[in-house]
Structures are given as structure tokens and as C-alpha cells.
Amino acid sequence: MAAVIYHREYARYDFGADHPFTPARLAILTDLLASLGNPIDAVEPPLATREEILTVHDEAYVAAVEALDRQDGSSDAMAYGLGTPDNPIFPGMDLAARWLVGGTLHGARTIAEGKHNRVLQLGGGLHHAARAKAAGFCLYNDLAVAIQDFVRRGWYVAYLDIDLHHGDGVQSLFYESDHVLTVSLHESGYYLYPGTGHIHELGSGSGRGMKINIPLEPFTEEEDYLEAFDAVVPQALAWFSPSVLVVQAGADGHFADPMGDLALTTRTYHALYERILNLAARHTEGRVLFTLGGGYSSAVVPRVWAMLYLTLMGLPLPERLPEDWMAKWAHALGPRMPLTLHDPDPPFPPFEGKDERRRRNRNTVSRLLDSVSRYWY
């Protein structure tokens, strides 16, 4: 069983009608869970305070967000990554982002105070936000605020990022920290935003060897993805011996996601969730905090995250999707919507290049292990 954290105010984090990071994703998900007979029984977190935001962000940046939020044009929006196609300015954005941070932080405290081992925050995962810059749909870094709260208590945190994109914000905020291991699997930055997350980014100072990146080739499929995961993540955790796992569970690595080029399926995600829970059982006495993250296909995201929810709650996965839910959200789910929770098998016809992708992915992993293992033991 997991404690679930959710607040209706999360829906305020809304960049507008044509923006991909829409709160409709959450509405469709929570509605699916209810329709499956498992309405979420969530804890409502408190709003994060300004001081809590300042544990990882610069005061000047937060002040700029607040000023732009008030339509006060005196701040240089672009210098702070705001007013861009990715991060449009919207009224109430400071408060909206603080709700999401509040949820993830509350999840961390729930674990740190020993109330629950397993927590699912149904929101957040804003892993691109930097110390003084918004980026890639992310205003405040909820993950970093939560991690910082653990670190303040002397905990060792293993951050695992399975979003399509590199978890650059979290990595850079803890680049020199020896209390935080970050492991990010993502589509290679040679091709995809944000352009970072290469194997040579290993951390610095006493954090050297504690920042791990597994950049994968475009169109990488399940077998290669899980092979890379298994080759690196268990070893890294065994060495680092964390007190808790924090997982950014973005679902945009799915083959039908419109933002990128990985070719994962619902089965890959299910396998990942099982693996992560097993790793938590082995290394952190089951302590694990999951957040959501990227994921931009309405036909995919509710199915993958419903699977996350059901797996964490120890509930069985239904085969078919409820018809009432399908009918209600038909306009959003689109014509390619499967009738089942899992993707069809096979999910797509075979396509060429598998051998070369595998060669490059395996080479990436072996080069990574070669350079990082000298710091590990």
C-alpha cells in the first residue's frame, strides 16, 4: 500500500489551451482510477512556503516569478526562462507551482517521519527547473526541494529519473553533493532536449561518481532499455546504500508520446515499477517516493500512471478499460486509443536499425561503468 498525495489545486498549474503540460492529464487519470472502482483516497498536502522554495532556488528568481505573476513587467522574463513557448507566463503561476512542490515535499516528510514507506505524489516531477531558471515546463523544482528536506535530516537520497528527458535540474542542483545519487535514463541529449545527460557528467567534488547518466539511442525499445537499467541501477544503489529512493516517473518514453523517440510500452513501465519496488525493498527498507513527470499523449499517460498507482497499491491490473470512461474522454483520447490497459502485443511493427542501436546502447553502458566504477569501490 502507498500513501497517495494529491490536491485539486494542482490543476492551477496550467500554461494554457495549446500547451502539452496540461492538467487535463491528471483529470483523465483520476477519473480512470475512479471508473476502475479505485477512487483515489488522497492526502491533501499543504502549500509550499516561499522559504521552502528558497531551499533550492535563488531569491532573485523567486522574486522575478512573483513579479511576472503580478504582470509586473520590470523583470527580465527571458533571463529567467519565462515567457517562452515552454514556460509561458500565466497569472497564479507562483502559487500553482508551490502547490506541486508542497505535495512532493509533503511526501518526503511523510516518509522521513516514518508514517509511510511508499508514497505516490500524483503530480510534480518538475526536474528541469534550475536554481535561477525555469525550463522545459518546470517552474520550481519540487523534486529538489523534497530531496533537500531529506538531506537536511542527514539522509542519503537516490534519485531515479525514468522520464524521456534528462533530469538536468535535479542533477545540477546536487552536482557536488555526496548525499545525493542521481541516475537518469533518457533519450540521448545529442538529439533531444535539454542536450545534457552524457556519460561523462559524473558529479564533482565529493559528489564525484554520484551522478549517473544513461543516454539511450532514439527508438530504443524495451529490451535494450531494461538491459541498461539492470546493468547500472542495482549496482549503483548497492554501492551508494541510500536511505530513500525518489523516483521521477515521467511516462514520455512511451512509443506513442509526441515529444520524443524512445519506444517503450506499457509493459516496459510495469516492469520498471516492479523493479523499482524490489530495489526499494532491498536497499531502502521499502522507502520510495514517486512523482509524476512528463508524458504528453492522452491515450498513454492515464494508462501508464494508472498502472503505477495500481502497482504501488498492490491492486490487480484490469485488462480492459472501462467503457464509461472511454466514452466520457473520447474527445481527448483520440482515435488510436486501445481498449486495454496494456498496449497491444506487438505494439508496433518491427522497424530497422535494432542491431546498431543495441551496439551503441551497450557501448554507452560499458563506457559509463568503466568510468564510474573507479569512484565506486
Added chain:
Amino acid sequence: MLVREIMKSPVTTIPPDVSLVEACKLLQALNIRHLPVTESGRLVGVLTDRDVRFATSTLCPSPHAATDSVRCAMSTSVLTADPGDPIEEAARVMRAHKIGCLPVVEGNLLVGIITDMDLLDAILRLAGIYDSTGRLEVSLSDVPGELARLTSFLGQRNVNIRSILTYPTGQGSIRTVLRVDTNQTPPLADALREAHFAVLWPMQKPWLR
């Protein structure tokens, strides 16, 4: 990009009459490889870490003692740059002569130095990879106005371009790589294809083709 924008200034220099051992200590302390040699403010040579090592090596046909002066090991025919030179000209000179640095002079005054590392930094800046950006690769016809059509397309969508690299493929097309200030490059690529641009990356998913 001009030499003055990427040169290191002020420059650490050394007089010609100090010993090689002193020069070696200075190179190591500052973790640098090139020392301009000056006498009464005038550039008279360049001493590199390699000059020091070879001059004092037993492998040198006429080796010097570590206590010998910088003057015996330095190069005296020094190529220099002007602060207003374009960096590609500096790169061309360094490549043609296979040398690792150019002291930058204004009249008799040494005002800076550029090395091969500064040129690598310049390439990274030109490639726009210091910011978190998405990448677009488009093949443009080698005719006037095509790049303008591409950039105005992006401008209309409020997409900020952080860098553009273009090079001719030799087959009538210009390969153009842009770093753009958005992570929404796949939908952008679809829109570009609809506007009849030949987008090489992001490509359409192979299982949708």
C-alpha cells in the same frame, strides 16, 4: 566572433633570462602550456611546456641544464594575432602552422593570448550547447531566402534560436542545425514538414511512416 572576445587577458609572461626550472614551475602552478617571453615589454618569443621538456630531456641531441635560461629553449619566430582578427583567421593560422597559441599584440604591446582550448570553447559557444535547448536539423535548398523562410517560421511561433550552424553538403543542399529554446521539437518538426521543409531531425517515428 573576434579574437578579443575569446582571448585570455592579462597574459602571464616570463623574461628570457630566468631559468627553465622557474619557467616549468610557473607553467605547472598556473596549469598552462604557453608562456609569451617578453623583454622590456616587447614580445621576443614563446616558451611551451613541450619546449621545456624537450630542451632538458636526455633525448635532446644537445640537452640543456634546468638552470639554463628560457632564451635557449623558446621559439623566436612568433606568429601573432590582432585583437580585431576574426577567430576563424586565427584558427587558420594556428592550423596551417600546427601551433597551439597566438599571442595577441597591439603595436608593441602584448594584450592577450588565444590557445587551441579557447578555440574549442568558441566552437561550443557557436554550437549553442551551453543552454538547455532542443535540436532541429533541416536540409535547405541552396538558393537565396531559404534560411530566412526557416527562421521566420520559427520567429512566428515565438521560438528563440540559440545557434545556427550551416554547411553545404556539396549536393545542392545546405545542412542546417539549429539549437532552439524549446523542448517541443517533435511537434515543431511536424509543422515544418507541413510547410514543406526537409526536416532531418526529429524524424517521423519509424512505426508511423
